[in-house]
Amino acid sequence: MYRGRFAPSPTGPLHFGSLIAAVASYLEAKVHQGQWLLRIEDLDLPRQVPGAADLILHTMQAYGFEWDGEVVYQSKRDALYAEALYQLEQAGLIYPCGCSRKEIADSAIHGVDGLVYPGTCRHGLAPGKQSRAWRVRVNTEPTSLVDNIQGPIQQSLTHDIGDFVLKRADGLFAYQLAVVVDDQNQDISHIVRGADLLDSTPRQIFLQQALGFTQPGYAHVPVATNLQGEKLSKQTLATPLNPQHKNEELWQVLDFLGQTPPAELRNAGHGPLWQWAHLHWRMSNIARQRTIAIV
Structure with missing residues (x-):
């Protein structure tokens, strides 16, 4: 249906x-x-x-x-979002990020929808850094769809977006998740x-x-x-x-x-x-x- x-x-x-x-x-x-x-x-x-x-x-x-x-x-519906985040964590697809907005702005380039996260915390938090948010690891494969109005769309999450936030620094789940x-x-x-x-x-x-x-x-x-x-x-x-x-x-x-x-x-x-x-x-x-x- x-x-x-x-x-x-x-x-x-x-x-x-x-x-x-x-x-x-x-x-x-x-x-x-x-x-x-x-x-x-x-x-x-x-x-x-x-x-x-x-x-x-x-x-x-x-x-x-x-x-x-x-x-x-x-x-x-927080329980549903927490369950999905846990599933991604168990699969090793998310990681804690300690970057502030200012730190990201100082080292990031602009993509299709804001700043592209430079991957600062992708391989672990720097000494003395505390986790602020949770990000998902994207890959280099292009993501494609055929929109029923706009037609074919393709995006490289690595180059256009970067690892994006699923749980924010204020504890709220992100819209995308x-x-x-x-x-x-x-x-x-x-x-x-x-x-x-x-x-x-x-x-x-x-x-x-x-x-x-x-x-x-x-x-x-x-x-x-x-x-x-x-x-x-x-x-x-x-x-x-x-x-x-x-x-x-x-x-x-x-x-x-x-x-x-x-x-x-x-x-x-x-x-x-x-x-x-x-x-x-x-x-x-x-x-x-x-x-x-x-x-």
Whole structure:
């Protein structure tokens, strides 16, 4: 069975960029007569905004989304992440790292997604160093996938990323480990999300292979940016969704995703718009590019 999911972080209210990922993953699941799950990725406690998780759920209900099963919260799943980390430790694939951010910045080069860890602690902690985080050992083999929107992707984790963190210095499990464990635990077969996460996907595939997990199918939709090329996000002060304008916003999302919804449905109520979207959704209509600027 097709099982998709939407996994927002409660760092603030949903915005237009969030709605793009939600609509795309939701309709793709429905077209395949599949299930669509909702996961709240509240792992990064320092970045959480009080009340944001409940606001996200209420907003999604107001926009007409219907999810299958109970909402899953990452903050309640530490035992699963610890089990996966232990499995990697037993396989000799992780090691303690004592480097501070400043030390890494002083000796690292820039890769596709930040600084490439130079491997300082790969062969053991230096005398007097204390463990701060746990990293996974990557290898020199390229990691590849064929994204259902963006096409073939290949990445060298050694050169582009370096050994990456699975458990942070503050004791929290890292997103890369948690998302892989959650997708496996929830039997997610297909992941439709924003292209801002495309560079993370090879890391997740690497962990799936190391843990013996099933690799889901991937499709990364273009990310909406402002005219300066900045991704719409809470950090760039993206306007929160307003349920009073839900039909207009849903219509704009479908248009952004290349579905060309009829102009007469723009003000027809979100019921008829959803009905049209269920009948006419085509992933093949989505632009094969990572970003699209909106006015």
